[in-house]
Amino acid sequence: MTEDSAAAEKAFLDDLVMHRLLIPSGVPGVFGRGGVFEDVLERFDRFVVASAAGDGAEVLRFPPVINRRDFERSEFLKSFPQLAGSVWSFEGTHEQHMQLLAHVHDGRDWSGLQKMTDVVLAPAACYPIYPMVSGTIPPKGHLFDVFSYCFRHEASGDPARMQSFRMHEYVRVGEAEAVVAWRDMWVERGLGMLRTLGLPVGADVASDPFFGRGGKLLAVNQRDQKLKFEVLLPICSNEKPTAIMSSNYHQNHFGSIFGIKTPAGEVAHTACMGFGMERVTLALFKTHGFVTAEWPGSVRKILWS
Amino acid sequence: MTEDSAAAEKAFLDDLVMHRLLIPSGVPGVFGRGGVFEDVLERFDRFVVASAAGDGAEVLRFPPVINRRDFERSEFLKSFPQLAGSVWSFEGTHEQHMQLLAHVHDGRDWSGLQKMTDVVLAPAACYPIYPMVSGTIPPKGHLFDVFSYCFRHEASGDPARMQSFRMHEYVRVGEAEAVVAWRDMWVERGLGMLRTLGLPVGADVASDPFFGRGGKLLAVNQRDQKLKFEVLLPICSNEKPTAIMSSNYHQNHFGSIFGIKTPAGEVAHTACMGFGMERVTLALFKTHGFVTAEWPGSVRKILWS
Numbered sequence: 001m002t003e004d005s006a007a008a009e010k011a012f013l014d015d016l017v018m019h020r021l022l023i024p025s026g027v028p029g030v031f032g033r034g035g036v037f038e039d040v041l042e043r044f045d046r047f048v049v050a051s052a053a054g055d056g057a058e059v060l061r062f063p064p065v066i067n068r069r070d071f072e073r074s075e076f077l078k079s080f081p082q083l084a085g086s087v088w089s090f091e092g093t094h095e096q097h098m099q100l101l102a103h104v105h106d107g108r109d110w111s112g113l114q115k116m117t118d119v120v121l122a123p124a125a126c127y128p129i130y131p132m133v134s135g136t137i138p139p140k141g142h143l144f145d146v147f148s149y150c151f152r153h154e155a156s157g158d159p160a161r162m163q164s165f166r167m168h169e170y171v172r173v174g175e176a177e178a179v180v181a182w183r184d185m186w187v188e189r190g191l192g193m194l195r196t197l198g199l200p201v202g203a204d205v206a207s208d209p210f211f212g213r214g215g216k217l218l219a220v221n222q223r224d225q226k227l228k229f230e231v232l233l234p235i236c237s238n239e240k241p242t243a244i245m246s247s248n249y250h251q252n253h254f255g256s257i258f259g260i261k262t263p264a265g266e267v268a269h270t271a272c273m274g275f276g277m278e279r280v281t282l283a284l285f286k287t288h289g290f291v292t293a294e295w296p297g298s299v300r301k302i303l304w305s
Numbered sequence: 306m307t308e309d310s311a312a313a314e315k316a317f318l319d320d321l322v323m324h325r326l327l328i329p330s331g332v333p334g335v336f337g338r339g340g341v342f343e344d345v346l347e348r349f350d351r352f353v354v355a356s357a358a359g360d361g362a363e364v365l366r367f368p369p370v371i372n373r374r375d376f377e378r379s380e381f382l383k384s385f386p387q388l389a390g391s392v393w394s395f396e397g398t399h400e401q402h403m404q405l406l407a408h409v410h411d412g413r414d415w416s417g418l419q420k421m422t423d424v425v426l427a428p429a430a431c432y433p434i435y436p437m438v439s440g441t442i443p444p445k446g447h448l449f450d451v452f453s454y455c456f457r458h459e460a461s462g463d464p465a466r467m468q469s470f471r472m473h474e475y476v477r478v479g480e481a482e483a484v485v486a487w488r489d490m491w492v493e494r495g496l497g498m499l500r501t502l503g504l505p506v507g508a509d510v511a512s513d514p515f516f517g518r519g520g521k522l523l524a525v526n527q528r529d530q531k532l533k534f535e536v537l538l539p540i541c542s543n544e545k546p547t548a549i550m551s552s553n554y555h556q557n558h559f560g561s562i563f564g565i566k567t568p569a570g571e572v573a574h575t576a577c578m579g580f581g582m583e584r585v586t587l588a589l590f591k592t593h594g595f596v597t598a599e600w601p602g603s604v605r606k607i608l609w610s
Contacts, residue, residue, distance in 0.1 A: 061342075078406055081405055087391070
């Protein structure tokens with residue numbers, strides 16, 4: 001990161017805090033949201049729902065924690081071990097409780113008194129879907145509307161790169177052709193939606209931040225096969241724009257892992273597309289200013305109608 | 306728990322799953338929510354907001370993870386170590402990543418490859434408020450409206466005792482008298498609101514499930530001082546009704562810990578009251594049936610107006 005973009009991130013965050021849109025928690029990337037921020041986020045969410053209303057997606061809402069066994073099978077840890085969060089708890093005796101309190105009181109590490117539980121934090125809103133649809137899908141496949149808090153363990157000074165944030169996603173399960181056509185439709189639709197909100201967005205082929213030595217090769221493959229598209233906007237940096245919407249075509253990855261089959265007995269393909277809800281909201285404030293009453297009439301008409 | 310109430314819990318959960326109101330995750334107490342469940346929860350939430358609209362609370366929304374240092378200071382671990390959830394992540398090398406994957410692949414314990422992070426799961430929606438208002442409060446104190454996903458590490462077959470659930474809370478910070486009067490007002494208001502929804506609720510002095518040997522004494526003290534009130538309703542058991550709303554008067558507990566002072570220089574008192582959003586929603590389905598179109602007109606008028 002250049003010094004310029006670090007300074008731009010800090011200036012934007014300072015403005016957001018001053019307008020009580022974000023409330024710092026003391027942990028980088030973890031913020032409270034002010035009422036106005038939340039109102040804009042919810043209004044954008046209603047716009048998303050209205051835009052997709054004709055598709056007939058089934059609405060499901062999942063909590064921020066998911067089944068650890070399913071998560072282990074998903075292979076997220078293969079690609080992004082550094083981003084995952086597991087949940088731990090205390091399962092000890094009275095004596096161990098006394099130890100725990102002494103450690104906490106003295107400011108010592110109390111991690112030795114925690115045990116891993118059966119849940120991890122959801123890394124994306126769509127993760128509970130794939131194990132859920134294990135088995136044979138209906139002839140037209142599945143379409144789901146999911147929304148949840150997600151966690152990515154990455155400390156950043158960029159307010160648009162939070163550790164805990166919301167994702168509104170749609171997930172398609174079906175035959176390869178139908179899934180790809182659906183993905184292509186959504187990239188166009190999403191671009192159109194964001195442009196009507198006055199956001200100067202563009203779409204591009206993208207790759208994920210795969211971990212470790214083999215990561216670069218995985219990213220090159222992902223780009224070559226055009227599996228990931230992002231809708232990008234410069235929030236804090238022109239050189240490194242922020243993805244505010246993205247789509248992933250997983251091919252038969254989740255279908256193979258979770259035994260999802262088409263009626264013809266083939267492994268089903270899957271794709272998801274999602275809006276980063278905090279990122280879109282930040283993009284709106286960055287583009288149109290901190291006072292929503294002064295936003296362009298065309299934008300207000302969509303969000304406040 | 307009696308066999309009868311275990312059977313009642315199972316029967317109720319089976320019905321909820323059959324009507325696609327809850328979707329099991331494989332982990333007890335962790336569920337997806339169907340669209341109809343979510344719609345009722347949101348409608349009840351709007352009723353809460355409308356009922357409190359005249360109070361002038363500041364709306365703040367916090368993510369499901371909070372600052373670990375603040376959490377350590379809160380003394381939650383003193384009373385409820387067994388319920389808390391800490392968040393861990395991988396911070397290792399390429400070689401350790403290979404180890405991690407081998408452990409996961411072989412179904413072995415991979416907890417040795419995780420490290421405690423700077424965040425824990427929020428045990429209640431109000432926890433981020435107390436460190437935030439450290440310092441001198443305004444003459445009339447503070448009033449906040451908070452809502453978040455909370456985590457309690459307790460496996461249960463009771464669908465009304467989830468590990469991951471939402472709480473809509475109001476939090477009052479001020480002088481003792483004002484705080485107690487506010488708490489009393491809310492217990493009455495809450496009872497009235499829930500009764501207009503046709504829920505056969507009653508209020509009672511209550512105590513928390515304090516951990517360990519000293520726990521019983523803490524609970525007795527809490528009851529004697531009437532610090533906790535619960536609004537109760539039989540969801541799965543008549544003998545052990547479920548709390549769907551509760552209030553806690555913390556006296557000067559958080560004020561002392563986080564250095565919250567009145568303008569006169571006294572330690573501020575705090576209280577919170579909150580609705581268990583999933584519990585209220587389940588209570589509505591239990592009381593009025595699984596088909597919302599068939600709910601009493603008086604209830605539909607409030608929630609669907």
